[in-house]
Amino acid sequence: MKCECMKQQSDLSLLEPVLAEYAAVPGSLITILQHAQEIYGYLPTDVIYHVAERTGTTPARVLGVATFYTQFRFQPVGKYLIMLCDGTACHVNGSARIAAAVQEYLHVENGGTTEDGLFSFSIVACLGCCSLSPVMMINGDTYGSLTPEQVLEIIKDIQAKEAAE
Amino acid sequence: MSMRIAVGQGSCGIAAGAQKVAQALRPLLEGTGIPLGTVGCIGMCWLEPIVDLYENDTLKARLVRVQPRHAEAIAEAAKTGDLSGVADLTITPDDSAFLEQQTRIALRNCGIIDPESIESAKAAGGYSAIGRILSKEHGMTPEDVIECIKVSGLAGRGGAGFPTWFKWNAARQSEGEEKYLICNADEGDPGAFMDRAVIESDPHTLIEGMLIGAYAIGAQEAIVYVRAEYPLAIKRLENAISDAREAGYIGKNILGSDFSCEFRIKAGAGAFVCGEETALIESLQGQRGMPRLKPPFPAAAGYWYKPSNINNVETYANVAWIINNGGEAFAAMGTEDSKGTKVFALTGKIRRGGLVEIPMGMTLRQVIFDIGGGIRDGKAFKAVQMGGPSGGCIPASLLDTVIDYKKLAATGAIMGSGGMVVMDESTCMVSMAKFFLDFTAKESCGKCVHCRIGTKRLQEILSRIVSGEGREGDIELLEELCNAVRDGALCGLGQTAPNPVLSTLRYFRDEFEAHITDKRCPAHACTDLLHYSIDAEKCRGCTACARNCPVYAISGAVREAHSIDPNACIHCGRCKAVCKFGAVTVD
Ligand SMILES: Cc1cc2nc3c(=O)[nH]c(=O)nc-3n(C[C@H](O)[C@H](O)[C@H](O)COP(=O)(O)O)c2cc1C
Ligand code: FES
Numbered sequence: 001m002k003c004e005c006m007k008q009q010s011d012l013s014l015l016e017p018v019l020a021e022y023a024a025v026p027g028s029l030i031t032i033l034q035h036a037q038e039i040y041g042y043l044p045t046d047v048i049y050h051v052a053e054r055t056g057t058t059p060a061r062v063l064g065v066a067t068f069y070t071q072f073r074f075q076p077v078g079k080y081l082i083m084l085c086d087g088t089a090c091h092v093n094g095s096a097r098i099a100a101a102v103q104e105y106l107h108v109e110n111g112g113t114t115e116d117g118l119f120s121f122s123i124v125a126c127l128g129c130c131s132l133s134p135v136m137m138i139n140g141d142t143y144g145s146l147t148p149e150q151v152l153e154i155i156k157d158i159q160a161k162e163a164a165e
Numbered sequence: 166m167s168m169r170i171a172v173g174q175g176s177c178g179i180a181a182g183a184q185k186v187a188q189a190l191r192p193l194l195e196g197t198g199i200p201l202g203t204v205g206c207i208g209m210c211w212l213e214p215i216v217d218l219y220e221n222d223t224l225k226a227r228l229v230r231v232q233p234r235h236a237e238a239i240a241e242a243a244k245t246g247d248l249s250g251v252a253d254l255t256i257t258p259d260d261s262a263f264l265e266q267q268t269r270i271a272l273r274n275c276g277i278i279d280p281e282s283i284e285s286a287k288a289a290g291g292y293s294a295i296g297r298i299l300s301k302e303h304g305m306t307p308e309d310v311i312e313c314i315k316v317s318g319l320a321g322r323g324g325a326g327f328p329t330w331f332k333w334n335a336a337r338q339s340e341g342e343e344k345y346l347i348c349n350a351d352e353g354d355p356g357a358f359m360d361r362a363v364i365e366s367d368p369h370t371l372i373e374g375m376l377i378g379a380y381a382i383g384a385q386e387a388i389v390y391v392r393a394e395y396p397l398a399i400k401r402l403e404n405a406i407s408d409a410r411e412a413g414y415i416g417k418n419i420l421g422s423d424f425s426c427e428f429r430i431k432a433g434a435g436a437f438v439c440g441e442e443t444a445l446i447e448s449l450q451g452q453r454g455m456p457r458l459k460p461p462f463p464a465a466a467g468y469w470y471k472p473s474n475i476n477n478v479e480t481y482a483n484v485a486w487i488i489n490n491g492g493e494a495f496a497a498m499g500t501e502d503s504k505g506t507k508v509f510a511l512t513g514k515i516r517r518g519g520l521v522e523i524p525m526g527m528t529l530r531q532v533i534f535d536i537g538g539g540i541r542d543g544k545a546f547k548a549v550q551m552g553g554p555s556g557g558c559i560p561a562s563l564l565d566t567v568i569d570y571k572k573l574a575a576t577g578a579i580m581g582s583g584g585m586v587v588m589d590e591s592t593c594m595v596s597m598a599k600f601f602l603d604f605t606a607k608e609s610c611g612k613c614v615h616c617r618i619g620t621k622r623l624q625e626i627l628s629r630i631v632s633g634e635g636r637e638g639d640i641e642l643l644e645e646l647c648n649a650v651r652d653g654a655l656c657g658l659g660q661t662a663p664n665p666v667l668s669t670l671r672y673f674r675d676e677f678e679a680h681i682t683d684k685r686c687p688a689h690a691c692t693d694l695l696h697y698s699i700d701a702e703k704c705r706g707c708t709a710c711a712r713n714c715p716v717y718a719i720s721g722a723v724r725e726a727h728s729i730d731p732n733a734c735i736h737c738g739r740c741k742a743v744c745k746f747g748a749v750t751v752d
Contacts, residue, residue: 028451034393069434069454092514132180132210144180
């Protein structure tokens with residue numbers, strides 16, 4: 001079987017303004033990848049090859065850098081990214097119960113995406129709102145002092161909103 | 166009478182609903198001439214959302230736990246000056262005491278000024294220190310600045326507590342024209358959030374501190390490395406940098422002097438080890454964030470191998486105050502060994518969780534009990550974790566320890582960046598040790614063997630202990646391995662990774678023994694070691710437990726005592742949660 005990974009057809013022109021600004025600036029690889037992820041939602045393989053070519057380095061190096069950092073994803077994420085904190089404060093205040101509730105309700109693993117593509121779930125360390133622990137962030141909005149019941153309510157609200165659209 | 170309303174909108178205030186409160190207030194204030202402003206985080210996170218009413222710039226009332234439905238009463242109070250309608254919301258003297266017992270230097274403007282307005286920062290004295298340093302008549306040379314910082318005794322607030330003046334001086338002395346000044350805002354220690362609060366609430370104080378540092382070492386470029394999880398901090402800092410540039414504090418020939426300095430922000434991409442200064446530099450250069458072997462130190466060869474200085478956010482946030490008030494004023498606070506103030510993030514099972522800035526030399530008891538109000542829900546204090554994954558747990562018997570770099574280190578914990586996670590009797594210390602090793606094993610960058618494999622093995626041993634598979638000799642094995650990792654690791658991450666294990670072994674050895682020998686978790690936290698049973702005296706045979714048991718481990722006839730099959734039980738605790746008669750007991 002031939003390798004299929006280059007068959008992806010990302011619209012590389014979207015990245016052009018970013019490359020024009022940063023490709024020639026030394027040390028900008030992470031910045032470029034951050035912009036790329038913002039554009040495509042994750043880092044598709046053909047984008048990684050393209051970035052390597054335009055920054056004059058190898059795909060291996062780009063991938064080496066990308067895999068080092070937890071921010072970068074190599075698969076598409078759901079429309080809503082649930083980041084649940086399991087930092088020390090949240091851990092002590094019962095984040096495990098929240099995680100269990102979300103996982104049971106949405107049937108997702110840590111790092112996984114629901115079948116309908118609506119939610120991705122990821123357990124992270126510290127969102128910096130530790131005194132409201134346990135804390136989660138959904139697409140940049142922070143929710144604090146969670147209980148398992150509340151977290152399900154928040155998710156159900158999003159589901160209802162999406163169903164209505 | 167001129168009234169003004171300010172809504173606290175740091176990340177935690179917003180998470181608690183502050184924006185909705187502000188939205189509810191806005192239409193009610195239209196046409197009244199009463200300004201509605203934004204302030205950052207005052208640090209009283211357990212009371213968020215917080216709304217302050219000012220009259221002629223003095224605080225008239227602080228309203229707490231405000232909800233959008235309170236907006237009308239608040240608007241009315243602001244219009245009439247009559248506070249009786251918001252009396253219920255007004256902070257209690259007991260809660261106010263949280264602030265009154267603090268001495269705020271790094272946090273001096275947090276929650277008071279508008280973080281999105283340079284005018285507000287300047288009205289609070291912002292940029293007066295750099296103005297003085299660069300002024301023709303009373304100017305200070307870079308050497309004067311370094312001397313002033315030396316007199317102050319300021320030490321790095323990012324963890325290691327290294328004297329700031331020494332690093333500045335080394336970078337100043339290093340050969341070369343091209344130098345860099347970096348701010349470490351990676352704030353990786355889970356449970357610490359003072360750096361976020363400073364940037365979100367008072368970004369100009371950070372910028373000014375960095376400008377002074379850049380002037381002192383001779384840097385032409387300043388870079389702030391902020392963790393990606395702090396989007397609001399990045400946004401406010403970007404805004405502040407552009408305002409400061411427009412006002413002539415950033416760029417060429419600052420305030421007409423021959424000092425020039427550019428600023429930029431680099432967002433981190435999520436890697437704990439990037440908080441380590443050389444790993445941070447690698448990351449700034451677009452590489453994998455792997456630490457370098459030291460020496461050479463960054464002061465000699467840092468960013469692009471040019472002389473560089475790295476300090477923490479809180480360190481820089483003290484600098485302008487020190488220049489304005491003199492090094493002696495700062496050094497007058499604290500202990501022989503540790504000068505000035507330190508910010509702590511009080512979290513966990515504490516009653517009043519938030520940010521506390523106190524002079525060094527207070528005791529842990531004063532911070533946790535007098536300021537923090539002690540433990541929630543009437544439970545007993547068990548330990549406080551300080552220094553995060555590099556630190557340790559301090560038990561109740563050492564609560565009178567004085568806050569000072571050396572005294573804290575003597576307990577086996579460290580000052581660290583100031584996270585204080587308070588734990589009560591329901592926290593299992595063995596499982597906390599495992600929690601931290603899970604963290605460091607995951608975050609180890611893999612460059613050196615001791616850290617990469619050692620933390621993994623430590624994690625495995627701790628995992629088997631908490632799941633009831635601990636073996637005789639595991640404690641000794643842990644100790645041996647801890648020593649090897651500490652001595653053999655390349656960077657601070659690995660060298661300090663054993664601390665959470667060693668310090669819990671030191672103070673809570675009996676808990677390890679109970680797990681290993683008796684297969685029991687004294688805190689009733691490790692689910693694998695719990696034994697659920699039903700008290701036949703109390704059980705009414707309502708069948709609630711049997712119906713809710715996910716694995717059908719409970720049997721018994723209606724109105725007769727039920728029983729749990731220990732071999733089928735998965736220790737999920739659902740039976741205990743649903744029993745209305747308190748008949749399910751855990752051991
Ligand atoms: C694994 C590791 C993580 C660190 N994380 C941070 C951090 O998140 N923030 C920080 O300011 N310093 C951190 N440090 C300390 C830095 O290496 C460095 O000492 C500090 O930024 C220097 O600034 P200071 O002298 O002002 O404290 C970390 C060190 C290690 C070994
Ligand atoms: S520990 Fe969860 S937000 Fe900090």
